[in-house]
Amino acid sequence: MTKVAIGIDIGGTSTKLGAVDENGQIHFQCSLSTDKYADFESFTNVIAKTIRHELEQGTQYLELAGIGIGAPHGVRRRGTIEHAANLPWSGVLPLKESLEDLLGIEVIVTNDANAAAMGEKVFGGAKGMDDFVMITLGTGLGSAIISNGMLIEGMDGFAGELGHVTYNHINGRYCRCGRRGCLETYVSATGIKRTIFKLLADHFGPSELRGVSFDDLSTKMISESAHRGDQIALEAFEYTGKILGSKLAETVQHTNPEAIFLLGGLAQAGDYIFKPAKKYLDESLLHVFKDKVQVLPSELLANSAPVVGAASLVWHKHNHELIAQ
């Protein structure tokens, strides 16, 4: 008999779900379309049905230890999703209560970056670390801060959200939050694409990215162009890393972490993003912090990180209860 925690990652278009044991091994994984369900109740019913079905299908007997969920605007202390702009349902959604009623097992809800940070602590490169920062670089920039071994959540669970700290509020880029110059408009998959288009408009030089449409452009293409020596791509990484590094210096001065982990497509660009981020981080730091904080790639596998991170919420709680006894 193997105990598993179900990890669920709710995104705007798809929801991923998987069973993860306490060693981080995935026993099953599946996904469903989030945007297919007009009302929240039918969505939670399908989630519960899928979990029951998958547990019954397995060749091995799996015992359910709990359910962890990472969702945009997920609020742990209330077990809700609150006013998430990119989900099909508006308002305050009682996710914990709905699934606990349907499945009769404890459900822990938090936002997606917090879940990734917990995954890094339980199964990834932050094992044994009590002070670190997690940055997820996707369409936007998500982040979480672990301090003294605890997730910094704040009153509504939105503490440590670096995506919307301001890099340039006067004439910076317009952000989906309605303000200007937020960090994620520069440092994210979308941010670096905006930088590429700005550089292409400002320079005459040749670039293999000229002629690629905004929607077709990906961080993988930008990395590959940089690898072939494309000046626009190289400059875009330098610019992105510079902004990331200099803003991270402020976070280091607020929280004094041992390491900063980067996860997501942009982080997979390796040295192109890590080198300038480290360089400008160290340049911007107060003397007492210099050369002490590591900037590291996440050790979670990119495609399973959200599900493993969500499931780790259950294992982290379980481990702490064992220690407390």
Ligand SMILES: [Zn+2]
């Ligand atoms: Zn913003």
